[in-house]
Amino acid sequence: MEIKRKSLCTTVITFIFAVLTFSACTGSVVSQGPPLADPVATQIGSTRVTFGDVKAKELRQGIVRLHSEAVRLEGESGRFGAFYVWPGDEVVAGQLLARMDLEAIQLQIDNQEERISRMRRLHQFENRERALEIDVLELAYANAVWAAAETLDAVAADNIARLYENIAWARHIQQQTLARQAFDLGELEVRLVQLRAALAGTEIFAPFAGVVTHLEVFPGTWVNTSDPILYITCHDAALFVEYVGQSTNTQTMRFAARVQGQVGEDVFDLELIPLTAVQQLYYRRRELAPPIRFEIANATPPAVGTPVFIHLYSRLYENVLRVPRNALFVDGTYGSYVYRIEDGQQIRVFVTAGFVLETYVAIFDGLQEGDEVFVRS
Numbered sequence: 292m293e294i295k296r297k298s299l300c301t302t303v304i305t306f307i308f309a310v311l312t313f314s315a316c317t318g319s320v321v322s323q324g325p326p327l328a329d330p331v332a333t334q335i336g337s338t339r340v341t342f343g344d345v346k347a348k349e350l351r352q353g354i355v356r357l358h359s360e361a362v363r364l365e366g367e368s369g370r371f372g373a374f375y376v377w378p379g380d381e382v383v384a385g386q387l388l389a390r391m392d393l394e395a396i397q398l399q400i401d402n403q404e405e406r407i408s409r410m411r412r413l414h415q416f417e418n419r420e421r422a423l424e425i426d427v428l429e430l431a432y433a434n435a436v437w438a439a440a441e442t443l444d445a446v447a448a449d450n451i452a453r454l455y456e457n458i459a460w461a462r463h464i465q466q467q468t469l470a471r472q473a474f475d476l477g478e479l480e481v482r483l484v485q486l487r488a489a490l491a492g493t494e495i496f497a498p499f500a501g502v503v504t505h506l507e508v509f510p511g512t513w514v515n516t517s518d519p520i521l522y523i524t525c526h527d528a529a530l531f532v533e534y535v536g537q538s539t540n541t542q543t544m545r546f547a548a549r550v551q552g553q554v555g556e557d558v559f560d561l562e563l564i565p566l567t568a569v570q571q572l573y574y575r576r577r578e579l580a581p582p583i584r585f586e587i588a589n590a591t592p593p594a595v596g597t598p599v600f601i602h603l604y605s606r607l608y609e610n611v612l613r614v615p616r617n618a619l620f621v622d623g624t625y626g627s628y629v630y631r632i633e634d635g636q637q638i639r640v641f642v643t644a645g646f647v648l649e650t651y652v653a654i655f656d657g658l659q660e661g662d663e664v665f666v667r668s
Contacts, residue, residue: 336665336666337632337663337664337665337666338614338615338618338663338664338666339661339662339663339664340612340613340614340654340658340659340660340661340662340663340664341612341613341660342610342611342612342613342660343610343611343613343651344608344609344610344611344613345608345611345613345645345651345652345653346549346604346608348602348603348604349602349603350600350601350602350603351600351601351603352598352599352600352601353552353585353598353599353601354596354597354598354599355592355593355594355595355596355597355599356595356596357524357525357595358499358501358524358525358584359504359522359523359524359525360498360499360501360522360523360524360525361507361519361520361521361522361570362388362495362497362498362519362520362521362522362523363517363518363519363520363569363570363573364391364495364514364515364516364517364518364520364569365516365517365569366391366488366489366493366516367396367485367489367516368513368514368515368516369391369392369395369396369489369493369513369514370391370392370395370511370512370513370514371389371391371392371508371509371510371511371512371513371514371520372389372390372391372392372393372493372510373389373390373510374388374389374506374510374521375387375388375389375390376388376389376503376521377503377506378503378504378505378506379502379503380502380503381500381501381502382497382500382501382502382503382523383497383500384497384498384499384500385496385497386496386497387494387495387496388495388496388497388503388520388521389494389495389520389521390493390494390495391493391495391514392493392511393490393493396486396489396490396493397490399486400483400486400487400490403479403482403483403486404483406479407476407479407480407483410472410475410476410479411476414472414476417468417472418465418468418469418472421461421464421465421468422465424461425458425461425462425465428454428457428458428461429458431454432451432454432455432458435447435450435451435454436451439451495520497523498523499523499525500525501523501524501525502523502524503521503522503523504522504523504524505521505522506520506521507519507520507521507522508520508521515576516569516572517569517570517572517573517576518573519573549604550562550563550585550601550602550603550604551601551602551604552585552587552599552600552601552602553599553600553602554593554597554598554599554600557590557593559587559588559589559590560587560588560589560590561585561586561587561588561601562585562586562588563583563584563585563586564584564585564586566581585601608645608653611645611653611654611655612653612654612655612658612659612660613651613652613653613654614629614651614652614654614658614664615650615651615652615666616650616651616652617666617667618630618652618664618665618666618667619642619644619652620667625641626641627641627642627643627644628640628641628642629642629657629658629664629665630664630665631658631662631663631664632663632664632665637665640657640658641657642654642655642656642657642658643655643656643657
């Protein structure tokens with residue numbers, strides 16, 4: 292009797308479990324496909340479509356420092372000459388700071404001018420020789436024509452034709468010689484211009500006002516183009532971003548839609564200070580990561596040494612319709628959509644959305660300001 296009772300209980304439990312399993316399966320079948328309502332969204336709540344900014348940002352950390360700049364050699368490489376300032380000296384923009392060795396460059400200029408002078412004399416001699424040769428041929432041609440006018444034989448006609456061809460060939464050689472001379476002389480003159488520019492570039496001037504803090508080279512040492520000569524610290528504060536590292540980060544900072552600094556509750560705009568061509572050459576030659584600096588725009592710089600959070604907004608939509616990112620649903624077949632509430636009913640509405648950035652998504656089509664949409668967890 293007891294065994295039958297246990298068997299009956301087992302049968303009842305099995306039947307109840309089968310009913311529950313069937314109900315669960317039936318419910319899942321009903322919910323397949325794009326639903327008209329989202330039960331999770333119903334539990335979480337809803338929000339209104341509003342205008343606002345949608346942005347994606349990266350966070351870096353920098354520090355406020357005095358603007359210290361290396362004054363670099365922009366002319367040709369050579370031996371350094373002398374300084375006219377010393378560490379601790381106050382300088383103004385445009386002040387002469389140092390110069391390269393003038394003697395070596397001046398010697399190259401003198402040698403180049405002598406080469407040009409010799410080549411011009413050689414060209415004059417060659418041109419006189421070519422012109423004389425053509426004059427002789429033309430005289431022989433004129434005599435042959437005069438003689439042929441009296442004899443009128445075939446030998447004289449052949450001689451005239453041969454002399455005419457010789458004159459044409461001599462003129463062709465003369466033109467080629469002139470072209471070669473012009474090319475050779477042009478190369479020498481271009482080099483002379485470069486040397487004279489290098490001579491002018493031997494004088495090194497202060498790019499801005501400040502204090503000389505460090506001398507990098509000594510008289511007589513060899514200095515390459517873009518090498519630092521000395522350092523000047525500017526009185527104006529500038530923001531240095533210590534984290535740079537890779538070229539991709541440099542690209543991110545260069546092409547950021549907006550860069551802002553934050554100290555506590557204060558937020559201010561930052562403007563990238565681009566590297567000069569000479570600075571880029573220096574860091575590229577040494578395979579170093581260049582420091583990235585920002586200028587504080589339209590704000591009072593914080594105290595020197597203050598840590599600053601740098602917000603790099605790589606994508607930025609300003610004053611667009613937006614919804615929380617959890618209100619957007621994406622279907623591989625149908626695209627992006629949201630659930631809009633109308634008269635207490637959830638209606639699926641397809642939208643044209645932008646990138647999913649931070650907590651919001653930009654909506655370009657499909658919704659209007661004030662529409663109520665569901666938000667999922």
